[in-house]
Structures are given as C-alpha cells and as structure tokens.
Amino acid sequence: xxxxxxxxxxxxxxxxxxxxxxxxxxxxxxxxxxxxxxxxxxxxxxxxxxxxxxxxxxxxxxxxxxxxxxxxxxxxxxxxxxxxxxxxxxxxxxxxxxxxxxxxxxxxxxxxxxxxxxxxxxxxxxxxxxxxxxxxxxxxxxxxxxxxxxxxxxxxx
Amino acid sequence: xxxxxxxxxxxxxxxxxxxxxxxxxxxxxxxxxxxxxxxxxxxxxxxxxxxxxxxxxxxxxxxxxxxxxxxxxxxxxxxxxxxxxxxxxxxxxxxxxxxxxxxxxxxxxxxxxxxxxxxxxxxxxxxxxxxxxxxxxxxxxxxxxxxxxxxxxxxxx
DNA sequence: TAAGATTGACAGATCAATCTTG
DNA sequence: CAAGATTGATCTGTCAATCTTA
Numbered sequence: 001x002x003x004x005x006x007x008x009x010x011x012x013x014x015x016x017x018x019x020x021x022x023x024x025x026x027x028x029x030x031x032x033x034x035x036x037x038x039x040x041x042x043x044x045x046x047x048x049x050x051x052x053x054x055x056x057x058x059x060x061x062x063x064x065x066x067x068x069x070x071x072x073x074x075x076x077x078x079x080x081x082x083x084x085x086x087x088x089x090x091x092x093x094x095x096x097x098x099x100x101x102x103x104x105x106x107x108x109x110x111x112x113x114x115x116x117x118x119x120x121x122x123x124x125x126x127x128x129x130x131x132x133x134x135x136x137x138x139x140x141x142x143x144x145x146x147x148x149x150x151x152x153x154x155x156x157x
Numbered sequence: 158x159x160x161x162x163x164x165x166x167x168x169x170x171x172x173x174x175x176x177x178x179x180x181x182x183x184x185x186x187x188x189x190x191x192x193x194x195x196x197x198x199x200x201x202x203x204x205x206x207x208x209x210x211x212x213x214x215x216x217x218x219x220x221x222x223x224x225x226x227x228x229x230x231x232x233x234x235x236x237x238x239x240x241x242x243x244x245x246x247x248x249x250x251x252x253x254x255x256x257x258x259x260x261x262x263x264x265x266x267x268x269x270x271x272x273x274x275x276x277x278x279x280x281x282x283x284x285x286x287x288x289x290x291x292x293x294x295x296x297x298x299x300x301x302x303x304x305x306x307x308x309x310x311x312x313x314x
Numbered sequence: 315t316a317a318g319a320t321t322g323a324c325a326g327a328t329c330a331a332t333c334t335t336g
Numbered sequence: 337c338a339a340g341a342t343t344g345a346t347c348t349g350t351c352a353a354t355c356t357t358a
Contacts, residue, residue, distance in 0.1 A: 012278035013214055017285040020297065021188070023304040025208075028185045029231040030309035031178070048326090051182075057170055067340055074186035079327050081342055086326095103335050103340045121169035128174040134306050140177065143303055147180040149291050152187035205348090224318055236349050238320055243348095260318045260357050321354075328347075336339075 031131060038127050043120050048073075049087055050124065052080075053109060053117040056093065062109040063096070069107060092116055188288060195284055200277050205230075206244055207281065210266060210274040213250065219266040220253070226264060249273055 036047035055072050056064045064072075070080040084107055087093045092113030098104035109117065132140065193204035212229050213221045221229075227237040241264055244250045249270030255261035266274065289297065 012275050012282055013211055015278065015282035015285070017289060017297075018211070018278060018282055020289075020301055020304070021192075021285055022211075023301060023308070024185055024188075025231070027304045027307040028181055031181075031307060033231070034309055035178075054170055054175070054179075065340080066342095074182070074190070076328060077341065078329075078343080082326075101336075101340085105341065118169050121172065121175060124178075125169055125172035125175055128172070128178055131307065132174060132177075135303075139303065140174075142299065144177055144180060146292075146296065146300055146303075147177070147184045150184040150188060150288065151180070152191055222318080223320095233350060234319065235321080235351075239348075258318085258358075262319065315358100317356100317358075319354105319356085321352100323351090323353105325350075326348090329345090330343105331345100332341105332343075334339100334341085336337105 034131075035124060035127055039120055039124060042123050043116065045116060045120050048083060049090075049092070050117065050120050052083060052087060052107075053092060053113055054121065056107050057109050057114065057117050062114070063106040065098070065104050065106055087113075191288075192281060192284055196277055196281060199280050200273060202273060202277050205240060206247075206249070207274065207277050209240060209244060209264075210249060210270055211278065213264050214266050214271065214274050219271070220263040222255070222261050222263055244270075 032047065039045045039047055039050055051073060052069065055069060056062060059068075066080055066084065067077060069075075069084070070077045073080065075083065084093060084095070088095060092110060094108045094110050096106040096108050098106055135143065189204065196202045196204055196207055208230060209226065212226060213219060216225075223237055223241065224234060226232075226241070227234045230237065232240065241250060241252070245252060248267060251265045251267050253263040253265050255263055292300065
C-alpha cells in the first residue's frame with residue numbers, strides 16, 4: 001500500500017525564503033502604515049517628512065547635504081530635491097549654501113523643525129514600544145543584529 | 158573630581174527602537190532594490206508584477222479576486238485595478254468574470270504568466286539564498302517568527 | 315444599503331537631461 | 337570631465353466618487 005505524502009514536483013514559487021521575504025514585506029508595510037497614520041493624525045506630519053527631519057536632526061550641527069540625504073533615505077536625488085522643497089515651505093528645514101564647496105547645499109533643521117521632530121519622535125517611539133511589546137531585550141538585540149546582516153553591502157544610486 | 162559619562166537630556170530622536178525601525182527600513186528597501194534590479198534585468202519583470210503573479214499563482218486554481226489581491230498586497234483596490242491592467246496587457250494575467258457573483262472579477266494566471274512566474278521565482282529564490290547565506294536554519298526560523306509577531310493584527314483598507 | 319470593481323483628478327516618486335562648480 | 341543639485345517628462349499609486357450587482 002502507498003504511504004507518505006503525495007507530492008508533485010517542487011515549485012520554485014513555494015520556496016520558503018520567498019515566503020520569508022513576503023513576511024518581511026507585510027510586517028514592514030503594516031508597521032509603516034500604522035506609524036504613518038499616527039504621525040499624520042497626531043502632529044500632521046507625513047512619515048517621509050519625519051524620516052528626513054530625523055536624519056538631519058541627528059547629524060552634526062543638525063545639517064546634511066542633499067546628496068547625503070538621498071543616500072540615507074531610499075530616494076533618488078531628484079526625489080529628495082522635491083521632498084525638501086515641501087518641507088522648506090512648511091518651515092521645518094532651511095536650505096543653506098555651503099561655504100567650502102559652492103556645489104553643496106545644506107539642509108538645516110529650523111527651530112520649528114526641531115520642535116516638531118522631537119514631539120513626533122516621542123509619539124513614534126511610544127508606538128514602536130507598543131509594537132515591540134512582545135519582544136524581550138534579547139529578542140530586540142537579536143532582531144537588530146539580523147537586520148544588520150541583511151543590509152545590502154553598498155547600493156549605488 | 159567628576160566621573161562618568163557626560164550626558165545631556167535624553168532626546169526622543171535617539172530612542173533605540175526608532176533606530177531599529179530605521180534598520181528595518183534600510184534592510185527591506187535595500188533587499189527590495191536588489192531583488193527588483195535582478196528580476197528586471199534577467200526576466201524583464203517588475204518586482205510588483207512578480208508579487209502579483211506569485212499571489213495569484215499560489216491560489217487555488219491560480220485565480221484570485223481583485224479585492225483579495227488588494228488585501229494581500231499593500232495596495233488600494235484602485236491601485237490593483239491599474240496594476241492588473243498592465244499585467245493583462247502583457248499577457249501574464251486574464252480577467253475572468255465570476256459565475257457565482259457577477260460583481261466579482263477573477264485575476265487568472267495565463268500559461269505564459271505561469272511560465273514567467275516560475276522562472277522569476279527560481280531567480281528570486283536563488284538571490285534570497287545568497288542574501289540569507291549567513292543565517293543558520295535556527296536563525297531563519299527565529300526571524301520568521303519575529304516577523305509574524307510584528308504583523309499588524311488587522312489593517313483595514 | 316453594501317460590496318466589488320473601476321475611473322478622474324491628483325500627489326509623489328523616478329529617470330534622464332541639464333546647469334553650475336570643482 | 338566629474339560631482340552636486342535641480343528640472344521636465346513620465347510613471348505609478350492614492351483618494352473619493354461612481355457604476356453595477358447582491
């Protein structure tokens with residue numbers, strides 16, 4: 001009598017790592033949507049703006065050149081130009097031409113921008129603590145190290 | 158004499174979980190860019206198309222209704238309508254009106270689409286195996302379970 | 315009245331070409 | 337000629353309104 005599982009030819013589309021990537025996609029985009037919704041409703045700040053302000057606010061002197069910004073975010077330089085345009089219009093960033101190299105433009109956080117990004121960060125962090133509530137300290141450390149190992153060595157843009 | 162680290166008021170923007178989310182963003186978008194580049198150059202298939210075809214190909218009868226697709230992907234129904242428009246034009250999907258409920262449209266994988274998605278999946282999986290090469294079996298299991306715990310309970314669209 | 319799908323108007327990003335400075 | 341930043345054309349997705357069927 002026949003025993004065991006009936007299984008056809010294994011299909012490439014059933015590879016477990018493809019499913020893992022799908023999980024990653026779902027986890028990330030779910031979190032992103034949730035975090036975006038909150039920032040939007042609590043401080044009227046689009047998530048992308050927050051990400052820009054965060055990067056700049058963390059940089060020495062709270063300033064970053066446009067090309068650095070586009071390297072740190074997952075955006076093209078053209079995209080960053082327009083994104084910064086809008087943020088400048090809202091008064092959270094300023095464009096300052098660099099003295100040492102006249103090709104360079106600094107994006108600089110304004111006092112108002114500083115205010116807003118700190119407030120947003122507190123809300124953002126609180127929600128992240130909710131999301132990661134089920135994680136032990138060890139889990140978080142392990143998760144961080146795994147993500148680090150997954151970061152692409154160097155993507156050019 | 159003063160001892161210890163000099164530290165100012167802790168800033169919300171320095172919360173470690175914010176950094177974790179940044180890592181997640183970088184890891185994910187880096188992988189996504191890399192995987193997209195490969196699929197594009199090897200089989201001329203945009204990553205989003207692949208994701209659509211994958212979901213449909215895995216469903217019973219290789220068919221899925223439009224609203225189910227938009228629920229599984231991180232897209233609005235309007236976005237899916239247009240995405241599927243393009244894929245249909247390329248001959249990888251077909252729209253088939255459902256018999257049991259005339260509001261429903263099935264997205265069905267064509268033979269050509271089946272061909273392409275299998276080939277793409279093989280390439281995709283191979284690259285994922287490279288990316289996860291440093292992960293042990295236990296690591297992968299653990300990573301999967303962490304991602305599962307991070308999936309948003311239920312996002313409405 | 316609601317659910318499924320589509321559509322028009324629009325927002326936001328990309329790509330390749332361009333301008334300016336090193 | 338290369339690097340930094342911007343711009344025009346275009347692509348792709350969202351949002352809210354609409355159409356059809358249950």
